Amino acid sequence: xxxxxxxxxxxxxAYADDDFIATVTDPLTKTECSAxxxxxxxxxxxxxxxxxxxxxxPDHFGEDASLPEADARNIEAWLVxxxxxxxxxxxxxxANPPLRISELxxxxxxxxxxVSAKAIARAGSMANCAAxxxxxxxxxxSDD
Numbered sequence: 001x002x003x004x005x006x007x008x009x010x011x012x013x014a015y016a017d018d019d020f021i022a023t024v025t026d027p028l029t030k031t032e033c034s035a036x037x038x039x040x041x042x043x044x045x046x047x048x049x050x051x052x053x054x055x056x057x058p059d060h061f062g063e064d065a066s067l068p069e070a071d072a073r074n075i076e077a078w079l080v081x082x083x084x085x086x087x088x089x090x091x092x093x094x095a096n097p098p099l100r101i102s103e104l105x106x107x108x109x110x111x112x113x114x115v116s117a118k119a120i121a122r123a124g125s126m127a128n129c130a131a132x133x134x135x136x137x138x139x140x141x142s143d144d
Contacts, residue, residue: 023139026078032067033075038102038129038137042082046089049098050079061099102126 024030033039042050042135054076057065067075090103092098101107111126123131130136 005019022129027076028071031077032071036063036065037127040129041139042079043088044101044107045079045084045104046092046094046097047080047083048094049099050076050083052097053099055080100127 010101021042024033029042030039044083045053052058054072057067057072066072088106089104098104115126115132119132120126129141135142
């Protein structure tokens with residue numbers, strides 16, 4: 001019980017954002033996105049990023065992730081509705097939104113000095129959150 005209380009106490013985001021949703025709760029989004037990679041919490045990117053990603057599924061980071069149009073629009077709507085708040089993306093150029101979580105200022109602050117090139121090589125890329133954050137799939141990104 002003590003461990004669960006500690007887990008809940010530290011399950012907040014890497015930035016103090018009151019609107020944080022730690023996991024992907026939409027069944028369609030979770031099923032489709034996690035078929036190829038971890039389903040990233042929508043709060044990690046601004047709405048403009050999710051829109052850009054979802055509007056280019058035939059070239060999704062070098063892969064064809066095309067979906068039926070209705071599914072793609074439903075997933076996009078859910079991601080946009082639960083995207084990062086303005087406070088969390090301060091300093092992000094929304095006219096040219098980032099496509100990768102690792103491009104965001106808060107991510108760089110949290111990882112640039114802490115993660116070595118050797119650790120990134122072991123993980124395969126910075127996109128593999130679960131390589132270092134064992135609870136990532138459950139929305140837990142603690143450093144410990």
